[in-house]
Amino acid sequence: MKELFKLNRFFWKYKGTVLIGTLFLVLANVFLVWIPILIRQTIDKVEELSQENADAAVGVLDVLLSEEAGALLATNTAYLLLAVALYGILLYATRQTLIVTSRKIEFDMRNEIFDRIQQLPQSYYSQNKSGDIYVRATEDVQRVREYFGPAFMYTIQTISRAAIIITIMVLVNPVLTLWALLPLPVLTLFAYWVSGFIHKRSNEIQEQYASLAGRANEAFSSIRLIKAYAREDYEKGRFMKESETYRRRKLRLDVVESLFHPMLSLLIGLSIVLVIWQGGIMVTQGIITIGNIAEFIIHVTYLTWPVASLGYTINLIQRSAASQERIAKMMRTPNEIQDTVSDSPEITHIKGDITFENVSFVYPNAETPAIDRVSFSVKAGQTVAFVGRTGSGKTTLVQLIPRLFNPSAGSIKIDGKDITKIPLNFLRKNIGFVPQDTFLFSDTIKDNIAFGMESFSVQDVEKAAENAQVLENINDFEKGFDTLLGERGITLSGGQKQRTSIARAIIRKPPILILDDSLSAVDTKTEDAILTHLKHEFKSKTTIIISHRISTVKDADCIFVLKDGSITESGKHEELINNQGYYASMYRKQLLEQELAQL
């Protein structure tokens, strides 16, 4: 609850609208309560007139048609219409203020959360499922909104309506009020139980729905495989099983949901019976009028929803609090990757010298280090390469340069300055990183290539595509650079994807370029063209290449072999071949493969 109440600052932000909305709601209830009062007055007046005329042996119809009664009916009908209309208008105004405000708060919160989630360290993403993070920014925010919207509105509704109605009832007769209200606490408890049950079951149903949708999604995206293996019936069986669980859970919820309204009617019916029974006795004793009974019956029905919503609202607030607690927990994640205050003059330029000094790195929850006391240095303008078995630590090592993680020990320097002292944004802007798993957005090719650019020209995009050897492919598409990629567009081949993401990195002309196995799906001729271009255009810049192919790394100024996070060999291509180590055996194997392929 503490975390939820901290959010009350949002109420403060919109205090004017919240105050007006609250006023509208209270006024709406004043006009609503006017209705039974008018009805009581009418009934009592008609009753009084019929008593007066009873001696004159005039029938009820004659009384109703009499001038005085006619005038009263006309006035009260006009008042009734006015009360109903004002109630409706004010209720509309309430929703337009309170609910609209809650949507605005949701908008503010969602943007704030999205921004904070983006700032979370990479380690948080590797330790938490992306689905969970997604739920925090969507469903949890939605639930927290309910605290500002429905929960707040229903609380004001319950308090204002109950206060006005119960005061009027007590003024008429406190004993009858007690009788009328007797079943209502049961109603609150019942509503609390039902809404809690519905919430719990709805969560299960939602989870099951996600599982069902996931199964369908997987089946349709692997439809080629299913058809090729003739596994349609098997998939159908798996889908039916999920579908059946969903149906069963939904039906169980329906049983309780359909109990709610009959139970509501039963308890209200009970209140009405009590009012008629006890009120009837009081009428015969001359304590109250028949009009009072009619008025009480309407008051009791007016109390139904606020009283039931009390239970519902308590549940809503508990849910909002649980969601906010989850969001706050995520937000509290310490972010060790931040700018530190530097006392040296601000850096305006990065040349590209990189030095690793005894750098080690252990992943959170891992026992052995992924990088173990690594030291090396690269001069600006050099190209270095890292090779090694899968899992030897190559990706981890290069991820330390743009500070996706901080080293657990040792230090990394760029141009002689510890990278923790370089403003994070500036550091990352000066590094072109092509990750192993290329990711392209569902956007145009042009926007994908220019992703890291604040401003760019068409020529910049074309030049980058040309240098990444993907221009020809793009020009072959009907819409060229405006071709849409992803779900709504076309799918590029693995090699085209890799080259597009290389174009994305080189368009920024960064002083440091990192290619993490980014040429694996490119044929050796194209690879050669890309590397030749890099050699010319990136002459004064630093390039780090990770690869499993000798052809990619053979011309590097220095090749490092990584094994279990440590550098075991280093040197130029020829030196390493003479070394007779891992690199030499890798070379021989690939040479053999090449020869076999040529045969």
Ligand SMILES: Nc1ncnc2c1ncn2[C@@H]1O[C@H](COP(=O)(O)OP(=O)(O)OP(=O)(O)O)[C@@H](O)[C@H]1O
């Ligand atoms: N997020 C993570 N959490 C824990 N351990 C990890 C994580 N990412 C990688 N590792 C582990 O760290 C080690 C080094 O992984 P890394 O991805 O750097 O290897 P790699 O040499 O790049 O492999 P590949 O050539 O297959 O890309 C591996 O043992 C891997 O299982």
